[in-house]
Amino acid sequence: MNTDSTRKFTERVEAIIEIVGGPSKLARASGLSRAVIDKYREGKSDPSRERLVAMAAAANVSVAWLATGEGPMQHLVPLSKGGSEAVNEELLGRISDGIARIYKEEGARIAPIDQGRAQARILNRLLAVYDDPEERLVGLKVMLEELRHDLRKSPADGASSSKRSA
Known part of the structure; x- marks a missing residue:
């Protein structure tokens, strides 16, 4: 089933694969197998919420953007919980x-x-x-x-x- 939303999700997966330097690197950084990453790339499977979060964290992108394509792509991590701490x-x-x-x-x-x-x-x-x-x-x-x-x-x-x- 290759719907428009599936195609758009696979495009976002391709984008994060490029960010991290390839599908094997995304698999390693996210703790997922290469086969699972390939299924997402091909639109044959949708990730669970946990896997979506792991992939987004590995590429330092917003989970909302990866899931829906909405909002900013980059996820800016605050330097501290309060956001006022200088770089360590x-x-x-x-x-x-x-x-x-x-x-x-x-x-x-x-x-x-x-x-x-x-x-x-x-x-x-x-x-x-x-x-x-x-x-x-x-x-x-x-x-x-x-x-x-x-x-x-x-x-x-x-x-x-x-x-x-x-």
Whole structure:
């Protein structure tokens, strides 16, 4: 059954797949299987409320937008429950250091603008998923290992260069 609303939902699924960098990354970030993501992409199945929330959080988009297409796409996560707290400098520093360390250890390069984008994505995911600061640190370790795994999977740029870049 390929209704207009189904087609529009599959377009939104495609959009969040592009945001996170592919269907496998969306599956991993949301805790869903690749097969389930593919069913949503193809309009063969609709996600439960829990799965819809997981997918939206993984892509840092609004659940309402993902479900209905209404409202703003981007979900801006407040820095604190009250919205007045400054960015956690320690957490942001750990994210920055972790990304730089992993790229160096893997012999890869990352442009400063791409590192900033990666930091923002990780920070947004941590703030969206974890309320407890200690859980955020554990989540950061997991996300940095995902980054390492992704770097190891990506082919080297150019036949003569062993350096990869983002």
